[in-house]
Amino acid sequence: MTTKGLKHSDLPDPDLHLWAVLLAAGSGSRIAQALAEGTGEAVRKQYLDLHGAPLFWHSARTFARVQAVKGLVFVFPPQDLERMSALVAELDAGEPLGLPWRICAGGARRQDSVRLGLAALPGDCHGVLVHDSARPFATAGLVRRVAEALMEEPLSTGPLSKGAVAVIPGLNVTDTIKTVRPDNTVQDTPDRSVLRAVQTPQGFLLAPLWAAHQRAQAEAWEVTDDAALMERAGHPVAVVPGEEQNVKITTPADLALLSSPMNEAKPPRTGWGYDVHRYLASNETDAKTKSQARPMMLGGIAIPGGPQVIAHSDGDVLLHALTDALLGVACAGDIGQLFPDTDQAFANMPSAVFVTEALRRVRACGYRPAHADLTVVAQVPKLGPHKARMAAQIAQLLELPQACVNVKATTEEGLGFTGEKRGIKAIAVVTALPG
């Protein structure tokens, strides 16, 4: 790595080209040992599962949500590199980060892992956020705060016209802190008001940080964070407010945090679905259209005496709207993507199959439907007598109590295509909760 690209005139735009280095290279020995005693299997803490994904992936997700962050470098223990490369590729395929990422092997000490992570950054990178993946609860707001301070704070030294050289998040200290002698007697009580407990992500201009790491190598400095290197190299380090929740998973006792309800605060989701089907007109003669006309199915039940519906599957407009609402909850696209009507496999298919598959996807992303509200809009047939049975059938499909499903029917007062009895439409809203 060189300092090339750091002159202000070389910048492609006023924004810093900022990447993040996610450290997941530690041995996590205290926790690994404790787990090995319990289960016979040693797991590094950065690989522990939190809500269905390894700890380090939670940080990756958070950083990927911040616009200023243009890419990620994951640093893993050398012996896990191959396995973790495959895992990151798999996680990214299942839930794309939307950012370029690289993987590299870490070193013996934290500062070695950071240095190796910096060396893996692309050549046009100007700034870096260094984060310990054992802090999975850092929010995108905190990442943004550090990134913005790096880009916008008035600069006292350095080659750029704005932005701090080094930014760290810190919390006021509430405990009184003592320094102690080796014999466990108190030496001193520092003034609490000037103390800060420091967290990650820590943000830096890349060139001065890289230079500080080179000096640390050459002069055998030992530090516990990158800010300490910058301080020692004579750079100012700005402090921005940290976050109480941004704790570091360090000891076996901290594992309880991973299952604490506080950290399961996934918001409820609402999915919305809409669908329209055309009725077969009495004067319609086209053979293909006629072959696609089906007796009316609605909400999974047959509606005797209803107009015929043109459709590829069984033509159940209400279950199609419901399928789209469920796919909305799962952020899984729409029914046309999943079950294309060009695919013969879905011809005459009961629409309950679509609902069941969409429901599977909702569950796969950690949600369960809690309530569904559906509306059918049709001038004909009269649906009032069928509403309760439709609701019961849908409740069964969603595995919900009947009291949590509501089916409404309305007309459009003779207006539009439903009013002219040329077709039918349906709207579905599904509320889902984590779990």
Ligand code: MG
């Ligand atoms: Mg449809």
